[in-house]
Amino acid sequence: MPGYALVDRNLRYELAAGSNAISASNVPPSMDVEAALLRPESGNVNIIGQRYVAALSGTDDVLGRAIGRRVTVEHTAGSAKQTDSGILLAASDGLSLALNDGRIKVIRDYDNFSIAATGNTLPREANLQWTVEAEQAGDASFVLSYPMSGMAWRAEYLATIAPGADCSLALDGAALVINRSGVGFDNANLTLVAGQPARARQSGYMGDRYRAEVAADFAMAAAAPPMPVVRGSGEYHAYVVPGTSRVSNGAVERLPLFAPRQAVACSRDYVTDAGTSDWTPPRPMLAPDQRGLTGSMPVNVSVSFDNDREAGLGQPLPAGRVRVFDGSDFLGESMLGHTPAGNEVRLRVGKAFDITADREATAFNVDNNRRRITESFAVTVRNAKDEEVTVRVLEPMQRWRDWEITASSLPAQKKDAQNVEFEVPVPAQGETRLTYTVRYQWPEGVRP
Numbered sequence: 001m002p003g004y005a006l007v008d009r010n011l012r013y014e015l016a017a018g019s020n021a022i023s024a025s026n027v028p029p030s031m032d033v034e035a036a037l038l039r040p041e042s043g044n045v046n047i048i049g050q051r052y053v054a055a056l057s058g059t060d061d062v063l064g065r066a067i068g069r070r071v072t073v074e075h076t077a078g079s080a081k082q083t084d085s086g087i088l089l090a091a092s093d094g095l096s097l098a099l100n101d102g103r104i105k106v107i108r109d110y111d112n113f114s115i116a117a118t119g120n121t122l123p124r125e126a127n128l129q130w131t132v133e134a135e136q137a138g139d140a141s142f143v144l145s146y147p148m149s150g151m152a153w154r155a156e157y158l159a160t161i162a163p164g165a166d167c168s169l170a171l172d173g174a175a176l177v178i179n180r181s182g183v184g185f186d187n188a189n190l191t192l193v194a195g196q197p198a199r200a201r202q203s204g205y206m207g208d209r210y211r212a213e214v215a216a217d218f219a220m221a222a223a224a225p226p227m228p229v230v231r232g233s234g235e236y237h238a239y240v241v242p243g244t245s246r247v248s249n250g251a252v253e254r255l256p257l258f259a260p261r262q263a264v265a266c267s268r269d270y271v272t273d274a275g276t277s278d279w280t281p282p283r284p285m286l287a288p289d290q291r292g293l294t295g296s297m298p299v300n301v302s303v304s305f306d307n308d309r310e311a312g313l314g315q316p317l318p319a320g321r322v323r324v325f326d327g328s329d330f331l332g333e334s335m336l337g338h339t340p341a342g343n344e345v346r347l348r349v350g351k352a353f354d355i356t357a358d359r360e361a362t363a364f365n366v367d368n369n370r371r372r373i374t375e376s377f378a379v380t381v382r383n384a385k386d387e388e389v390t391v392r393v394l395e396p397m398q399r400w401r402d403w404e405i406t407a408s409s410l411p412a413q414k415k416d417a418q419n420v421e422f423e424v425p426v427p428a429q430g431e432t433r434l435t436y437t438v439r440y441q442w443p444e445g446v447r448p
Contacts, residue, residue, distance in 0.1 A: 053128075163327055184247060241255055316338075322347050
């Protein structure tokens, strides 16, 4: 997973007056090196230069960095083991050594090699190195800031519908913080930002970054944990997690987003859709088969509620998965997009078992002289439940932008420029047949 995190790390060093070489290890391989910045906390220290040393990535990397160093190579000639020592000149298509007697020897097949120890050893792990200038000796504090991939979070919701005639649900929200950055963070102050900031794509040296996920071992106390503080963050929303957290590498930490809401007013809807969309045809569509779906159509179950205080909520809801239960029975799950306060939440959780629908085209006529299309449909909704239900039937008006419902067995409600909705009551153990006729009209000068 890509993910994106901004890290501020406190560092402290004992400096001598003048030039100093300092370094920081335990840096994540997913760090954006170009954006890493060390800031001194006092005004008498200056950053002169910064250098990133990547960790060794494999045998080829070790050989590449060993060029110019003395190496010892063990290889087999016939049945005899041989050992050669010299300066490594090249490491492609075998190893090229400058031997002590002046010869250059190429060893194509070798068993193993070792690099002679020197003061300039190969790095055991990635690290950042700086040259800093201090006006006087003493302790100095710094903040290392860098963005990195490999850490992300999303919301996880649990909605439980209470029994009873009125729809009411309990809503619990948590943040799942996922860390696959390559390093863990202890005693971390977390701020989780919900939004979609634009990021520039990079190529070249840092183009392919290490991808990861997050998790941490998290012990929940017996008392209710403190809730995050929600604040604005530019054009987004930030959740400041109270206290400190441990975000281990390779773990998933679950943190509460808000105190559980016990009674959120909701509604359960049954919806069948013949193919509604926001597409506007460029010209009148005269082909008979451009009528949307016909035949058997699924009836989808959705649970909706208003994200406002009147309904018992009224706060920004970050994107994530919502698992919906009807009491103790699993009803389904749906993905929720970023939802501001005041907006409706509609969760499509599955297909109804006992409610079915069939749609048929019953009439179609094109009158080119009067520039008119007339079309009729019938939608039959059947209900095998022991109680009456109401099904929302969504119908597309997709042949032309100028349309009118001229007749219908139930009232029609225009949803937008190209779609209409009917509320169809269906008795228990019964069926209802909805019929309607739509007329399209186009002006002179428009050619179908």
